[in-house]
Amino acid sequence: MRLLATDLAAIRGGRRVFAGLAFTVGPGELLAVTGPNGAGKSTLLRVIAGLLPPSGGSVGLDPAPKDGLAGQVHYLGHLDALKPAQTVGENLEFWRRLWSGGSVLSALEAVGLGHLRHLSAGMLSAGQRRRVAIARLLLSPRPVWLLDEPTAALDAAGEEMLGGLIARYLSSGGMVVAATHRPLPVAAAATLDLGRAA
Amino acid sequence: MIRGVAAIAAQTVRLSFRSGGGAFMALFFFLAVVVLAPFGVGPDMKLLARIGPAILWIGALLATLLALDRLFQEDRDDGSLDLLVLSGLPLELVVLAKSLGHWLATGLPLVVAAPVLGLLLGLEPAALGWTTLSLLLGTPALTLIGTIGAALIASLGRGGLLVAVLVLPFAIPVLIFGASAASAGGEGAGTPLILLVSVTLAGTVVTAFGGAAALRAGLD
Numbered sequence: 001m002r003l004l005a006t007d008l009a010a011i012r013g014g015r016r017v018f019a020g021l022a023f024t025v026g027p028g029e030l031l032a033v034t035g036p037n038g039a040g041k042s043t044l045l046r047v048i049a050g051l052l053p054p055s056g057g058s059v060g061l062d063p064a065p066k067d068g069l070a071g072q073v074h075y076l077g078h079l080d081a082l083k084p085a086q087t088v089g090e091n092l093e094f095w096r097r098l099w100s101g102g103s104v105l106s107a108l109e110a111v112g113l114g115h116l117r118h119l120s121a122g123m124l125s126a127g128q129r130r131r132v133a134i135a136r137l138l139l140s141p142r143p144v145w146l147l148d149e150p151t152a153a154l155d156a157a158g159e160e161m162l163g164g165l166i167a168r169y170l171s172s173g174g175m176v177v178a179a180t181h182r183p184l185p186v187a188a189a190a191t192l193d194l195g196r197a198a
Numbered sequence: 199m200i201r202g203v204a205a206i207a208a209q210t211v212r213l214s215f216r217s218g219g220g221a222f223m224a225l226f227f228f229l230a231v232v233v234l235a236p237f238g239v240g241p242d243m244k245l246l247a248r249i250g251p252a253i254l255w256i257g258a259l260l261a262t263l264l265a266l267d268r269l270f271q272e273d274r275d276d277g278s279l280d281l282l283v284l285s286g287l288p289l290e291l292v293v294l295a296k297s298l299g300h301w302l303a304t305g306l307p308l309v310v311a312a313p314v315l316g317l318l319l320g321l322e323p324a325a326l327g328w329t330t331l332s333l334l335l336g337t338p339a340l341t342l343i344g345t346i347g348a349a350l351i352a353s354l355g356r357g358g359l360l361v362a363v364l365v366l367p368f369a370i371p372v373l374i375f376g377a378s379a380a381s382a383g384g385e386g387a388g389t390p391l392i393l394l395v396s397v398t399l400a401g402t403v404v405t406a407f408g409g410a411a412a413l414r415a416g417l418d
Contacts, residue, residue: 012418051280051417071286079277085216097205098285 002026003048003144003175007057010040010047017043019056023192027143027173030166032184035194041179042078044194045146048177049075061143073144078152080133084122088113088132091121092139101140111135111161126153134162137169145169147178151185159185202287203295210299213272220265224304225311227264231257232315243320250319251329251380257315258308258333259373262340263365265304267357269296269348270413279352283417293409294402297345305337328387329380336376336394342401343368349409353416372397 002024009019017040025031033041046052048059050069065072082091092104108114111131116124124132130153137145145166151159163185166176170186178184214221235253239246273279282292312333316326347365351357372394379390 049280049284051283067286070284073284075280075284077277077280079275079280081277081281083213083276083278085213085219090212094205094209095281098202098287100201 001143001175002062003059003177004062005048005057005059008044008047008054008059009056010043010052011055012043012052016055018194021057021192023190025144025175025177025189027175028170029189030170030176030178030184030186032188032191033177033179033194034181034191036181039194041181041194042148045075045077045148045177045179049073049146051075069144072142073146074137074142076133076137076145076147076150078148080129081136082121082124082129082132084120086121087118088121088124089117091132092117092136095136096139099140102138104139107135107138108132110138110165112157127155127158130154131158131161134165138165143173143175145174145176145178147176147180149180150178151180151182199287199291202285203291203298206282206287206292206295207299207302210269210296211303214265214300214303219303220268221303221307224261224265225307228257228261228308228311229315231260232318236319247320247322247325248381250316250321251325251332252377253319254312254316254329254333255336255373255377255380258312258337259340259366259369260362261308262305262337263344263347263362263369266300266341266344266348266365267351267359267361269300269345270352271348271354271357274352274416279413280417283413289410289413290406293345293349293413294406297342297405297409300345301338301341305341309333309337324383325380328383332376332379332387332391332394335391335398336372336379339372339394339398339401340369342398342405343372345405346408346412349412349416352413353418 005021005023008021010017023031033044035041047054060069061072089104096104105114108117111134113131150162166186213219232253236246283289309330312330313326316329344361344365347361351360375390375394379387379394
């Protein structure tokens with residue numbers, strides 16, 4: 001299975017963000033998407049996820065899964081999708097049930113927050129919230145991770161932890177597309193430079 | 199798939215009862231409307247008993263719509279909506295699950311409270327029963343219709359009473375059938391109750407597809 005994009009283009013607010021993009025991501029490969037602010041990195045990830053329709057070209061898994069791409073990707077966006085009224089554990093427990101996923105505790109321990117699972121998510125710092133959002137990626141196995149600025153708000157130890165998780169995921173055959181303007185803690189198989197701020 | 203729907207509905211119920219949730223607000227609003235009505239109508243017990251079912255229905259309608267505006271907006275604001283779209287469940291089922299959860303948290307308590315509040319209005323035991331039954335069959339339709347409005351305003355920064363304004367005209371048939379079933383009671387209630395159930399069933403289908411389409415159109 002691989003992630004394949006051909007002649008991909010997107011328009012937002014009447015403005016062409018990018019056009020003619022083509023790339024392939026195979027199992028165990030990390031594609032780093034770089035570019036200045038406004039270059040369209042987030043837009044590209046949302047188009048790949050299917051949250052935005054492309055204005056031209058196509059992107060998807062090859063061979064295409066019969067239920068579509070939606071159940072095949074984990075999307076880590078700018079927002080951490082946490083409910084401040086619930087505890088950290090309750091937040092993840094919801095997604096575990098929705099996805100019929102694995103253990104919440106081991107996912108939290110993998111990001112170093114096992115001891116905080118009874119704390120209200122509203123009390124977390126920005127970096128801790130990011131770590132919980134990363135823990136959610138570990139709850140259920142999906143072949144593609146789409147990471148939008150995954151290191152945002154993380155400290156040095158957090159970046160190293162994320163690097164370890166991505167490396168482990170890649171070695172198990174996962175595919176990662178990560179948008180970032182900082183060097184990633186893991187070596188990328190390929191880099192897609194959206195270059196100019198259009 | 200059923201487990202996913204149950205998880206979303208249960209989550210919606212839980213958040214409704216947490217801080218910032220709308221479950222208690224709807225119930226207290228219902229209480230306020232019904233308690234205020236006798237002060238406005240005056241000390242005429244016969245009149246009050248006659249218009250009591252209608253007051254309960256109008257109170258339930260407004261209370262249901264009051265808490266609906268944040269149903270999808272919160273998920274959109276904190277990023278959960280993107281993940282729900284990518285959950286692997288059809289978005290139509292996600293919408294129905296949210297709607298079900300909202301009804302369990304805000305609609306069902308209104309139905310349970312209706313007989314008690316009906317006593318305040320001097321309703322006869324039979325009228326209490328018919329009103330409660332009509333609310334049980336009709337409030338799901340109100341929630342379903344309101345869910346489409348909530349999905350439509352999800353991408354707006356703020357909703358407030360916009361959902362109520364958008365949705366009220368479409369809720370009029372439910373109010374007519376519901377209030378007439380509650381007032382008629384006995385054999386006269388049969389036809390309006392059947393129509394009420396049919397609105398609820400049709401609303402289930404329309405809301406699933408209409409709500410999902412509205413949410414998809416609002417993604418950006």
